[in-house]
Amino acid sequence: MDSRTNASLHVENVQPTPSTSLSTTDLLGVLARLRDAVLLVARDHTITFLNPAALRMLSFGEDITGRDVRTCAVLSKDDDIWRGLDIVLAGGAFPVLERIIDGAAYRFELTSLPIGAMILIHNSTREQQAERFRNALISTVSHELRTPLASIKGYATTLLRKDVTWDAVTQREFLEIIDEESDRLRELIDSLLDMSKLESGVLHLERVPVQLARIAHRAVHGLRLASERHRVIIDFPRDMPLVDCDPRRIEQVLRNLIENAIKYSGNGGTITVRGQVVDNPAVLRDVQAAPNCPFVMISVSDTGPGIAEDELDRLFERFHRAVGVDQHIGGIGLGLYICKGIVEAHGGWIWAQSELGKGTTISFALPFC
Amino acid sequence: MKTILVVEDAENLVRFVRVNLGVEGYTVTSARSGREGLEAALQTKPDLIILDLMLPQMGGWELLSRVRSHPDLYRIPILILTATANPEEEAHARRIGATDYLVKPVSASELVRHVRRILGEGTPPTPPAEDKSA
Numbered sequence: 001m002d003s004r005t006n007a008s009l010h011v012e013n014v015q016p017t018p019s020t021s022l023s024t025t026d027l028l029g030v031l032a033r034l035r036d037a038v039l040l041v042a043r044d045h046t047i048t049f050l051n052p053a054a055l056r057m058l059s060f061g062e063d064i065t066g067r068d069v070r071t072c073a074v075l076s077k078d079d080d081i082w083r084g085l086d087i088v089l090a091g092g093a094f095p096v097l098e099r100i101i102d103g104a105a106y107r108f109e110l111t112s113l114p115i116g117a118m119i120l121i122h123n124s125t126r127e128q129q130a131e132r133f134r135n136a137l138i139s140t141v142s143h144e145l146r147t148p149l150a151s152i153k154g155y156a157t158t159l160l161r162k163d164v165t166w167d168a169v170t171q172r173e174f175l176e177i178i179d180e181e182s183d184r185l186r187e188l189i190d191s192l193l194d195m196s197k198l199e200s201g202v203l204h205l206e207r208v209p210v211q212l213a214r215i216a217h218r219a220v221h222g223l224r225l226a227s228e229r230h231r232v233i234i235d236f237p238r239d240m241p242l243v244d245c246d247p248r249r250i251e252q253v254l255r256n257l258i259e260n261a262i263k264y265s266g267n268g269g270t271i272t273v274r275g276q277v278v279d280n281p282a283v284l285r286d287v288q289a290a291p292n293c294p295f296v297m298i299s300v301s302d303t304g305p306g307i308a309e310d311e312l313d314r315l316f317e318r319f320h321r322a323v324g325v326d327q328h329i330g331g332i333g334l335g336l337y338i339c340k341g342i343v344e345a346h347g348g349w350i351w352a353q354s355e356l357g358k359g360t361t362i363s364f365a366l367p368f369c
Numbered sequence: 370m371k372t373i374l375v376v377e378d379a380e381n382l383v384r385f386v387r388v389n390l391g392v393e394g395y396t397v398t399s400a401r402s403g404r405e406g407l408e409a410a411l412q413t414k415p416d417l418i419i420l421d422l423m424l425p426q427m428g429g430w431e432l433l434s435r436v437r438s439h440p441d442l443y444r445i446p447i448l449i450l451t452a453t454a455n456p457e458e459e460a461h462a463r464r465i466g467a468t469d470y471l472v473k474p475v476s477a478s479e480l481v482r483h484v485r486r487i488l489g490e491g492t493p494p495t496p497p498a499e500d501k502s503a
Binding site: 139155161170177 | 453
């Protein structure tokens with residue numbers, strides 16, 4: 001979109017008409033509330049107007065109306081802006097300029113007006129960060145999608161080779177790899193869709209009263225990453241109350257936590273899935289934002305190498321992969337981010353505790369008040 | 370018999386390369402990290418290295434530069450096989466010494482064709498199928 005053209009259209013349209021009852025004070029009030037800086041410059045380079053945002057950005061709060069625009073360091077030091085200003089003051093047009101000032105990104109739009117020129121400065125740091133994130137997302141996602149796709153394409157074309165005949169056992173093995181990698185691809189796509197739902201706030205929950213112990217058993221039986229080296233213990237009290245939650249989503253959280261526990265304790269060990277009712281939230285003083293009501297707490301503990309303290313906080317960040325984790329441990333770094341989103345959508349919260357050399361426990365709590 | 374070292378951490382992809390180049394008569398060995406890859410290269414002095422770029426313990430980029438600056442290894446051709454489809458990275462890889470650059474996914478025939486070309490062997494007449502079974 002050509003924002004420069006829009007800006008000039010906008011200004012040209014602000015002509016008082018008989019039907020409008022806006023006073024100059026009203027219009028100045030609007031300009032005063034703008035986050036963008038607006039500076040008007042007369043043909044002789046005198047500053048004729050600047051709004052409060054322009055005061056903040058350009059003159060450290062000092063009113064520089066009536067002065068020569070060249071006294072404004074931010075503008076006069078920049079040759080392009082300076083050249084542009086002369087062009088628009090002479091009635092010409094000039095493209096939008098992007099500038100980084102003190103680590104923040106700004107967009108300078110210079111527009112010719114009958115009374116001189118308007119300089120509009122928009123802080124575009126957020127847009128630029130979003131843009132950078134989008135680019136990083138696309139590059140990460142395409143890399144992650146290509147990896148399973150490489151196996152699918154690779155083995156399919158291996159089977160299709162006309163110059164080689166594979167025996168039946170080998171053919172079956174190749175097909176199993178294709179099948180397995182297609183599942184991985186589907187999971188990646190599901191994760192991306194979940195991420196998108198969480199971020200746009202449209203994750204739909206179908207809450208019903210649920211026996212969490214059953215969900216835990218189902219999660220363990222449904223593990224894709226079955227491991228012979230790990231022992232999984234499920235420990236829930238018999239009198240665990242029913243909890244209002246979306247069983248499919250909570251099973252997804254549990255499966256993810258258990259699979260992580262298996263993946264990150266590669267040498268085997270015990271994984272404990274424990275449920276408990278906590279009547280007094282004060283028992284979890286360390287956990288921030290614990291609600292003041294009873295809740296059920298479910299923990300998944302492993303006996304793996306543990307996670308360093310400074311890594312713990314970042315575990316739930318999107319696309320975060322723990323430092324030192326071998327790339328062969330598959331994953332895009334969305335699993336715990338999605339778990340957090342699901343738990344929080346239930347009004348609950350999730351946290352991690354770990355001790356190097358001893359293991360990690362990820363717990364989540366769902367209030368039932 | 371020419372030997373090829375595959376440095377790749379995804380097991381399924383190592384096998385894909387191994388079976389397809391194996392039936393072509395190459396001896397294929399593998400390493401799962403950059404560090405292992407460098408050790409294996411020094412030990413076996415392969416005729417070609419097929420290298421993934423994202424690897425644990427010393428990435429592919431570092432391995433590429435190390436091989437190119439090592440007096441015993443610098444002549445070994447390196448075929449990059451990566452999931453990173455970025456023209457700038459490809460240009461950079463070629464600049465620092467990659468012989469060829471393939472973006473995943475690749476087909477079996479594409480892989481064989483590129484390897485043959487690098488090793489200066491072109492496409493041979495189709496051999497009898499019985500010699501080529503797994």
